[in-house]
Amino acid sequence: MRILSDHDVSLGLSALTERDPRLIPILAATGPVPLRRSEPGFSGLAAIIVSQMISKASAAAIWNRLVLRLGTVEAQAFLSLGEEECRAVGLSGAKIRALRAAASAVEAGSLDLDGLCSVDPQVAIATLGALPGIGRWTAEVYLVFCAGYPDIFPVGDVALQSAVADALCLDTRPSARVLEGLSLAWSPWRSIAARLFWAFYAQRMRRDAAPVLAGPDAAKPARNQLK
Structure with missing residues (x-):
């Protein structure tokens, strides 16, 4: 499948929190997780x-x-x-x-x-x-x-590294290699996990560090919630 809608994000979040209960309080603290989609091109x-x-x-x-x-x-x-x-x-x-x-x-x-x-x-x-x-x-x-792949986690992103360290109470910020291993726990929904941790970072730091995206849909507020 591809991640194309807030409904897809909700499905992914439900699957993630069932798969890894550590994410339940993280999602509760974060609130709705934005889709942040741009058209491919x-x-x-x-x-x-x-x-x-x-x-x-x-x-x-x-x-x-x-x-x-x-x-x-x-x-x-x-x-x-x-x-x-x-x-x-x-x-x-x-x-x-x-x-x-x-x-x-x-x-x-x-x-x-x-x-x-x-x-x-x-x-x-x-x-x-x-x-x-x-x-x-x-x-x-x-x-x-843009492509909507469901299982990609950009482990080289510094904000994601910081967010995972904070959310999971790690002693140090994980390297890209360490984060790659940690992210396997969230497969096949790692793209949703990345959205969650970017949103968590924004909530904690009061600063949005997710990449700038093209198109009007990229800035729409999140509407999903865990059912």
């Missing part, structure tokens, strides 16, 4: 690339300026921008190169971002990771929020 991937390695507030500001400049952030439209125009909205040289590489691949037909929704997740991650400037975090976040 260049705009969704571009917003995630913009979010790489900077704060959510900075990423949101850059993304909003890019949307204001282009209207709809599509591959052909982005390729029409010059270097100075890209830098004027706040994009770094590395992100300009990554966005241009992705946009060029989409326009050339060598990157099918919709098609990635229906292939093996490791194949999808490898396909995205072959593009310049796109690492595992970017690929996994695309699969979680």
Whole structure:
């Protein structure tokens, strides 16, 4: 299945809390968990690339300026921008190169971002990771929020590492490798577990650290609840 609705999130949360009772008080403390979905395509991937390695507030500001400049952030439209125009909205040289590489691949037909929704997740991650400037975090976040894969946990995300350490009362923040092992307890619903821990982090820290996403649905409030 794919995670496409608040109902899917509710199903996942029910399965997770039954599978791992440690998550019950975490969900109770967090409240509704947002779906945070973007449609698959260049705009969704571009917003995630913009979010790489900077704060959510900075990423949101850059993304909003890019949307204001282009209207709809599509591959052909982005390729029409010059270097100075890209830098004027706040994009770094590395992100300009990554966005241009992705946009060029989409326009050339060598990157099918919709098609990635229906292939093996490791194949999808490898396909995205072959593009310049796109690492595992970017690929996994695309699969979680745009492709709707149910069993992806972006273990390299620092906010998720901190949230898991806090929620499970760990002595130290887990490394990506350690978190990979911990996340196996939440399979096959790890994408829902990631949403839960991002929401928990936002609740505890009063700061949303989930990636900036494209489209109006990305900002909708959560409506799910544990039945």
